[in-house]
Amino acid sequence: MVGPLSSTNSNHDxxxxxxxxxxxxxxxxxxxxxxVVMLLFGGSxxxxxxxxxxxxxxxxRN
Amino acid sequence: xxPGLRRLALTIHVTFSVGWLGAVASSLVLCVAGLFSENPQxxxxxxxxxxxxxxxxxxxxxxxxxxxxxxxSLGSKWGLFRHYWVIVxxxxxxxxxxxxxxxxxxxxxxARIATDMQLSEAQVLSLxxxxxxxxxxxxxxxxxxxxxLSIYKPQGMTSYGQRKRRYExxxxxxxxxxxx
Numbered sequence: 175m176v177g178p179l180s181s182t183n184s185n186h187d188x189x190x191x192x193x194x195x196x197x198x199x200x201x202x203x204x205x206x207x208x209x210v211v212m213l214l215f216g217g218s219x220x221x222x223x224x225x226x227x228x229x230x231x232x233x234x235r236n
Numbered sequence: 237x238x239p240g241l242r243r244l245a246l247t248i249h250v251t252f253s254v255g256w257l258g259a260v261a262s263s264l265v266l267c268v269a270g271l272f273s274e275n276p277q278x279x280x281x282x283x284x285x286x287x288x289x290x291x292x293x294x295x296x297x298x299x300x301x302x303x304x305x306x307x308x309s310l311g312s313k314w315g316l317f318r319h320y321w322v323i324v325x326x327x328x329x330x331x332x333x334x335x336x337x338x339x340x341x342x343x344x345x346x347a348r349i350a351t352d353m354q355l356s357e358a359q360v361l362s363l364x365x366x367x368x369x370x371x372x373x374x375x376x377x378x379x380x381x382x383x384x385l386s387i388y389k390p391q392g393m394t395s396y397g398q399r400k401r402r403y404e405x406x407x408x409x410x411x412x413x414x415x416x
Contacts, residue, residue: 188395
């Protein structure tokens with residue numbers, strides 16, 4: 175459907191994606207992949223206890 | 237949106253956003269105190285305060301910044317999807333709010349253990365963790381990045397933004413031609 179915002183006939187004066195956006199995208203993808211790798215190989219538990227040192231501390235008795 | 241309303245929306249958004257950055261910086265101080273202090277009382281206090289700061293400042297201000305940002309961007313000339321700097325700011329906000337929600341149980345867990353008076357001093361000191369410091373540091377970096385983007389507004393229009401600009405120019409030229 176050709177409308178006012180359609181992409182047909184509008185590619186002739188498109189400005190390219192800025193370099194800073196490309197670099198930011200690369201950094202974001204690397205960080206996301208690192209996080210996924212960490213989740214896959216660092217254990218599946220990413221709950222609160224994952225961040226706690228192994229001190230043998232149990233939940234407080236109420 | 238009228239200019240006055242736009243200015244008001246921007247003021248509210250900036251207030252919430254900079255307030256959020258301040259709250260994150262304060263939480264970083266608490267996290268560092270909790271990690272490096274050798275005093276068990278300081279460690280308990282730091283993690284107790286951290287939970288309060290998270291519950292009453294970090295999470296509400298984060299979502300307030302997101303909501304007001306959406307409202308004011310849709311009424312401004314920058315739009316929400318026309319410029320890359322706006323999209324990057326939106327993504328930063330979404331990621332930060334998401335991580336905050338996921339990390340909330342950790343804050344609660346730290347605070348719960350910090351209030352357990354039956355723990356020995358050694359056990360309290362073993363609570364110290366670098367994870368809150370890492371998360372708070374990353375949050376500070378992200379929010380400073382968002383602030384820099386807001387001020388500098390680096391160039392770069394998305395395909396959608398370029399099409400919209402071309403369409404608006406055509407409309408303007410057409411109405412000028414009609415008047416002439």
